[in-house]
Amino acid sequence: MGFSEMSHFDVLMIGAGAIGNAIARxxxxxxxxxxxxxxxxxxxxxGISGRNSGVLHAGFNNKPGSLMARLCVQGAEGFxxxxxxxxxxxxxxGKLVIARFEEDRSQLLRLKEQGEANGVRELRILEKEELxxxxxxxxxxxxxxxxxxxxxxxxxxxxGLAEAAADQGTEFFFGRKVTAIAKDQDFTITAxxxxxxxxxxxxxxxxxxxxxxxxxxxxxxxxxxxxxxYPCRGEYHILDRKDSGLPTLPIYPIPNEKEGxxxxxxxxxxxxxxxxxxxxxxxxxxWEREDxxxxxxxxxxxxxxxxxxxPSLEKADRIRSFAGVxxxxxxxxxxxYADFVIEESEMVPGLINLIGIESPGLTASIxxxxxxxxxxxxxxxxxxxxxxxxxxxxxxxxxxxxKQNHFDLAGTNFMEHDKAAGKEDCQGDQKMxxxxxxxTEAAVLAAYDRILKIGAIPTVKGLKNRTRVTMGxxxxxxxxxxxxxxxxxxxxxxxxxLLWSGFGSTMLTGCMRK
Numbered sequence: 001m002g003f004s005e006m007s008h009f010d011v012l013m014i015g016a017g018a019i020g021n022a023i024a025r026x027x028x029x030x031x032x033x034x035x036x037x038x039x040x041x042x043x044x045x046x047g048i049s050g051r052n053s054g055v056l057h058a059g060f061n062n063k064p065g066s067l068m069a070r071l072c073v074q075g076a077e078g079f080x081x082x083x084x085x086x087x088x089x090x091x092x093x094g095k096l097v098i099a100r101f102e103e104d105r106s107q108l109l110r111l112k113e114q115g116e117a118n119g120v121r122e123l124r125i126l127e128k129e130e131l132x133x134x135x136x137x138x139x140x141x142x143x144x145x146x147x148x149x150x151x152x153x154x155x156x157x158x159x160g161l162a163e164a165a166a167d168q169g170t171e172f173f174f175g176r177k178v179t180a181i182a183k184d185q186d187f188t189i190t191a192x193x194x195x196x197x198x199x200x201x202x203x204x205x206x207x208x209x210x211x212x213x214x215x216x217x218x219x220x221x222x223x224x225x226x227x228x229x230y231p232c233r234g235e236y237h238i239l240d241r242k243d244s245g246l247p248t249l250p251i252y253p254i255p256n257e258k259e260g261x262x263x264x265x266x267x268x269x270x271x272x273x274x275x276x277x278x279x280x281x282x283x284x285x286x287w288e289r290e291d292x293x294x295x296x297x298x299x300x301x302x303x304x305x306x307x308x309x310x311p312s313l314e315k316a317d318r319i320r321s322f323a324g325v326x327x328x329x330x331x332x333x334x335x336x337y338a339d340f341v342i343e344e345s346e347m348v349p350g351l352i353n354l355i356g357i358e359s360p361g362l363t364a365s366i367x368x369x370x371x372x373x374x375x376x377x378x379x380x381x382x383x384x385x386x387x388x389x390x391x392x393x394x395x396x397x398x399x400x401x402x403k404q405n406h407f408d409l410a411g412t413n414f415m416e417h418d419k420a421a422g423k424e425d426c427q428g429d430q431k432m433x434x435x436x437x438x439x440t441e442a443a444v445l446a447a448y449d450r451i452l453k454i455g456a457i458p459t460v461k462g463l464k465n466r467t468r469v470t471m472g473x474x475x476x477x478x479x480x481x482x483x484x485x486x487x488x489x490x491x492x493x494x495x496x497x498l499l500w501s502g503f504g505s506t507m508l509t510g511c512m513r514k
Contacts, residue, residue, distance in 0.1 A: 005201075009036040009171070011376060012189065012204035014178055014218055016041070017049035018154070018362050019354060020210040021161035022369030027376055028168035035170040036202065037162075038191055040177040042457035042499060045158035045465050048212045049362060051292065051324030053236075053267045053275060055250055057360035058095070058148040060115025060123060061262060066339045069118040071364035071371070076120075076148050082366060086160045088152060089270040093249040094122075095149035096131070098309065100140040100253075107254045108144045115146070122147025135247060137310065149250060153270050154362060155465035161365075162454050172455040175503065176200065181207070181221040183348055194503050195457060205383070206376050210354045213289045213327045219355070222348050227341070227355045231289045232326040234261055234278025235298045237306070240317045240473055241272040251309055261326070261359070264305040266313075271468065276306035276313065278324065282332040294321040319473055329356030340364075342371060350379055433486065434479035436472020441486050443467050448491055458493065461501040480507075 011027055013020045016039035028035045041047060058076050062069035083090035099108050108125055115123045126134065126143045134145070166172060173191075179199075180190035187207045191200050209218045216227040239246065252265040261280040268274050279298045283291055299321060307313045329338035341355035352375055354368070361368070429442035447466035451458050460476075460483060463469055469483060470476030484507070487493035499505050 006188070006203050007036075007201070008186070008203045009034045010204065010380075011035045011206045011208065012187070012202060013037040013208045013210055014189075015039060015047075015210040015212055015215075016044045016162060016172060016174070017047055017210065017212055018045075018158045018161060018365040019049075019212075019357055019368055020208070021158060021165055022365040023208060023210065023372045024165035024170045025161050025168065026369040026373040028165050028170045031169070033169075035165070036204070037165070037170060037172045038176045038178060038189070038202065039172065039174050040194065041502065042174055042195075042459050043451060043462040043465070044162040044172075044454070044456065045155045046461065046501070047290075048324060048327065048358075049158040050155055050465060051322065052154055052359065052362060053250075053265070053278070054151055054154045054269060055095070055267055055363075056090070056092075056148075056150040056152055057363045058115065058123075058146045059118045059120045059360070059363075060111050060144075060146060061255065062114075062118060062337070062360070063339070064114060064117040067342065068337065068340050068360065068364070071340065071367045072360040073119050074367040075360070075363040075365065078366060079150070079152075079363070083152060086157070086164075088156055088160060090150060090152040091270055092148070092150040093268070095146045095250040095252065096126070096135060096139070097144040097146070097252045097254065098131075098135075098140040099142045100308075102141045104140075104254050105142050108142060111144055111255075120146070120148060134249075135251065136245070137312075139251065139309070151250065151268060151270055157362075159450075159466060163450065166454045173200075173202075174456045178211075178218060178221070181218070183222065183350070187350065206350050206352065206379055208352045208354070208372060208376070210357070212357070213325060215327065215353065215355045215357075219345075219353060222345070222351055224345060224347055224351075224353070227329070227353075228331075229289070229356070230328045230331050231283045231287075231291075232261070232328045232332075233281045233283055233291065233293075233323055234326065235281075235294050235302060235323045236275050236277030236321060237299065237302050237318045238320045238322070239274040239276070239313075240319045242473075243274070243316045245312055246274045246316075247310065253305075253309060264302055264309075266306060266309055271471075273319075274316075276302050282328075283325070290325060292323045292325065294323050320475055326358040327356060328358055340368075342368065342375075344375055344379065352376065352379075431486075433482040434467075434469040434472065436474055436478070437468040439467050439469045439479070441490075444469060444483060444486060445490055448487060457499070458487075459499040459501055459505075460507075461499075484508075 010033050016037050024037050059073040099105050112123050124145050126145050131143045132138050175195040176191040178191050182188040186203045189202045211218045216229045250267045253263040255262045345351040431441040433441050447463050451462050469479050484495045496508050500507050
């Protein structure tokens, strides 16, 4: 959808990751508020929110008294209830931080004390025998056990938040890259429509910058030069589910405080794969920030460091590698973590900036949404509006709205969906499109319809994020052709224009025969 004239909203977000969608969902609970989200990618969960370990962090790695620590703990405490409401795949697995050598024990004690200062529950030190029993192999001399940690599906989570916001009236505009921001009484935002090539204009009373890796550039467009994002790339291996003896809970090393992350760790996904990673590599200033390349050198190091935590990984089969990039506020020379920046700009009233929201931003996204909704509410009251955005106290976690939400479908595991839903499309509900993951035609068609419902642009990656097609051992060799064919037959999609992921990623160049 494009506009020849200005389109106005009360509140506008830049960025449809987990943070932006959580904020939009929180603010759009009020029926008299118009809310919009601009996102440069074709769909939700294509950026930072879809390129991570999918770990629910407890909050013991964060500095006491920091905003990062407080919001992380709040997110961890309330997550199980919200996952249940969303029907989101989630496992409270617990987590181990391993001291492989006795001299590392003091680091475990330091993390435990730090976590307790943050209010983290269920932390204790495990000795060698209990550690081996829990991990399933001789993992080290001791470990920190975190009972509040877990794993979840970051794709389903981010998309579920977008669907809930959309059901409450939020309008999403995908494929819109913001190019300029002006402020008079209201904000005027210029955006390039990457699908249609048009220049579009939007205005809003309150502008919320949750642009992730480009949050500092959005600030600069608004006349604020106070922030610099330092992109830090992390690469991962994904192992085949058939490998036996893999851990069923995340296993971490003692973190190196100078590095950009928590060290190479082992993370089981909610679907049974194991991930090794991430690495931590600051990208040079001249490089593209979204350089998601994987490299031979780092891939070799990942396997070596993973085998250091679990020796049997030397023989495990890797089915795929991928990378994510953290939007760090701490430069490479400094290392470590800078605190989240979540504040209304003093220079530009009405602009709320979220800068440097790296890990544990996914865990903290729900309380961040509540916090920013409260800030937007205060701006609205200050401007003399009679109604407010926030209808509940901050201590309430995602209360039921007076508007119908979409969570019952948003978080559905489509292997279960195949059994219980999609029957209205009975022509396809029995045909298996993806053998590796057991995904049927009905599930793929339902996912395609969900993409359109929030205004996103259909891609194979968007279908993958909603159903797990192409995620199995063959990595799409069997099912990609099936997906193209069924979308052509059942939804009228032109195979020559169907995108694999981002703009410009068409898979086919022409037809061999008509």
